[in-house]
Amino acid sequence: MPRPILATVHTAALAHNLARARTAAPDARVWAVVKANAYGHGIERVFDPLRSADGFALLDLAEAQRLRALDWRGPILLLEGCFEARDLELCSRLGLWHTIHCNEQIDMLAAHKTQLPHRVFLKMNSGMNRLGFPPERYRAAWTRLNALPQVEEITLMTHFSDADGPKGIAEALKAFDAVTHDLPGERTLSNSAATLRHGDVLAGRSDWVRPGILVYGSAPDFPEHSAAQWDLQPTMTLSSKIIGLQELKAGDTVGYGSSFTADAPLRIGVVACGYADGYPRHCSTGTPVLVGGVRTRMVGRVSMDMITVDLTPVPAAGIGTEVTLWGKASSGALIPIDEVAQAGGTVGYELMCAVAARVPMQAE
Numbered sequence: 001m002p003r004p005i006l007a008t009v010h011t012a013a014l015a016h017n018l019a020r021a022r023t024a025a026p027d028a029r030v031w032a033v034v035k036a037n038a039y040g041h042g043i044e045r046v047f048d049p050l051r052s053a054d055g056f057a058l059l060d061l062a063e064a065q066r067l068r069a070l071d072w073r074g075p076i077l078l079l080e081g082c083f084e085a086r087d088l089e090l091c092s093r094l095g096l097w098h099t100i101h102c103n104e105q106i107d108m109l110a111a112h113k114t115q116l117p118h119r120v121f122l123k124m125n126s127g128m129n130r131l132g133f134p135p136e137r138y139r140a141a142w143t144r145l146n147a148l149p150q151v152e153e154i155t156l157m158t159h160f161s162d163a164d165g166p167k168g169i170a171e172a173l174k175a176f177d178a179v180t181h182d183l184p185g186e187r188t189l190s191n192s193a194a195t196l197r198h199g200d201v202l203a204g205r206s207d208w209v210r211p212g213i214l215v216y217g218s219a220p221d222f223p224e225h226s227a228a229q230w231d232l233q234p235t236m237t238l239s240s241k242i243i244g245l246q247e248l249k250a251g252d253t254v255g256y257g258s259s260f261t262a263d264a265p266l267r268i269g270v271v272a273c274g275y276a277d278g279y280p281r282h283c284s285t286g287t288p289v290l291v292g293g294v295r296t297r298m299v300g301r302v303s304m305d306m307i308t309v310d311l312t313p314v315p316a317a318g319i320g321t322e323v324t325l326w327g328k329a330s331s332g333a334l335i336p337i338d339e340v341a342q343a344g345g346t347v348g349y350e351l352m353c354a355v356a357a358r359v360p361m362q363a364e
Helices: 011-024 035-039 043-050 061-069 087-094 103-111 135-146 170-180 192-197 337-343 348-354
Strands: 006-009 029-033 055-058 076-078 097-100 118-124 151-158 187-190 236-248 266-271 288-291 294-299 307-310 322-328 361-363
Touching: 011 029, 011 043, 011 192, 035 043, 035 348, 043 061, 055 061, 061 076, 061 087, 087 118, 097 103, 103 135, 118 135, 118 170, 135 151, 135 170, 151 170, 170 187, 187 192, 266 322, 288 307, 288 337, 322 337, 337 348
Parallel strands: 006 361, 029 055, 055 076, 076 097, 097 118, 118 151, 151 187
Antiparallel strands: 006 236, 236 266, 236 322, 266 307, 288 294, 288 322, 294 307
16 A cells, blocks of 8 residues: 555646636736646646646746647746757747846847747846846847847736735836836736735736736735635645554653643644655644644644644544645645645745655646
8 A cells, every 4th residue: 555645636726716817817818827847736737727828837948848748839938038048949949938037048039040039028127136137227128129030029027026915016016117118018017916916906007917826726925815815725635644643641742852742641643744745844733734624733843754643623533534734625624735834934835846756646
């Protein structure tokens, strides 16, 4: 028998969340962001439920090739553009659209010999200070690109650093508008947080939206809003089973470092899941978990292959009882991935992407 841990991808939830993005931005086309192997879900698993998207956005040429192998003939956008000149050959062959965020990428494109001009996305650094041309250099970059015979069309692009928080998008949007107000071409501005939180401001201004984490059922602004409050459904469940039981006396400790001490008699279950499976090691006593569909807590430290859980709320639990680490239990009960991530000092994005290769994954 294989070890009883499983990651399940919920395809109906993916389709629901994509539709939710369309509802939030009804006048825009939608990129389904599938970078990082579709946030750990697997490009091949998410393709059918997301194929109603207007395009797919990602980082890696190999992942773009996988989409073309699935017979996707629509737009594919390389969010970070090309990393070296020879990448442009594959862009030409596969018909990829790509981001331009620095002069070196313009230089590579100017030297590229192609019969089919490229669709490019010129990125402005409007405050994130990662990729993109600062506002004062943006128009010069646009002018260079616009003069190249290798360029068919230029889409104007930026990324909001604070769409999920109180600072919001006003400052970044002002910087973007000041430079681009009279430039032709489509715009793509909105990530998940901007799509959900600032759709009224951005209505009619973002021709393409780029929902990422919302497609996978996680709230981009948790804990201010939960996924349920945004009408998002969990797309991944990590489940396992109880493989061992222990009866503790008051004063007994649990796990490495004896970080948890029972203050009364306590029955605990040992679960086949640990940090080598992608469960956050920094989760500590109190991290929520479902046992038999009933909410309880983890106790002690996360080990490489095991965690321990308090069975007080589920006295009937025993060897083989279902444990839901995040996602949806067979009873329908939910444990939001964002709550588990918060307990581990991280975000739902990381948990999805960090599910280890040794964990079997299936779609349903």
